[in-house]
Amino acid sequence: MINKKTSLVFGIAGGTGSGKTTVANYVLKTVGHEKIAFLPHDAYYRDQTDLTQEERAQVNFDHPSSLETELLIEHITKLRNQETIQLPTYDFKTHSRNQETITIHPQPIIVIEGILIFVEPNLRDLFDLKIYVDTDADIRFIRRLKRDIEERGRTTESVINQYLETVRPMHLEFVEPSKRYASVIIPEGGYNTVALDLIVARIEAMLQE
Secondary structure (H helix, E strand, O other), X not given: OOOOOOOEEEEEEXXXXXXXXXXXXXXXXXXXXXXXXXXXXXXXXXXXXXXXXXXXXXXXXXXXXXXXXXXXXXXXHHHHOOOOEEEEEEEOOOOEEEEEEEEEXXXXXXXXXXXXXXXXXXXXXXXXXXXXXXXXXXXXXXXXXXXXXXXXXXOHHHHHHHHHHHHHHHHHHHHHHHHHHOXXXXXXXXXXXXXXXXXXXXXXXXXXX
């Protein structure tokens, strides 16, 4: 059984390139890294090593089935029960899970970040606070294009094709509708300093409670 009083769990969702990581980093820096266990949903992509490179490239990584959410739920449960976990790491260039893991120790706060974290009811029900970062589609696309080229070794053409074939359709089908579950919606993400300060104040108040 999960002891909900052990740790507070906060979810930060939003479309690709919306500024989720910026918001998460602001919370980590302001509240304190030493108080937070940070679990990005991206780390839980399913291992695709049993597929050829061509088959891996065809996987819809924007569909909920591409993520091992059941393992994330298990890890949240363990952290709340004061157990250490091994966070997976993922290689986005080869679409495979690395052998190396990151040791995460229990903390007063658990922060989960990802585009699809409000889609799965079993995961969504674990959050004490649900934050949705809402940013215009054109800004999100530009940010994703820049990130995938610079950090993930992608070509401009492949990023555009993936966006049109899976990213945009899956956003409309899964991500955007999940916004209705949010406790707080932050327009313009990390640039909205007023909203960020209010979120941090709420988190600190919940910690004191």
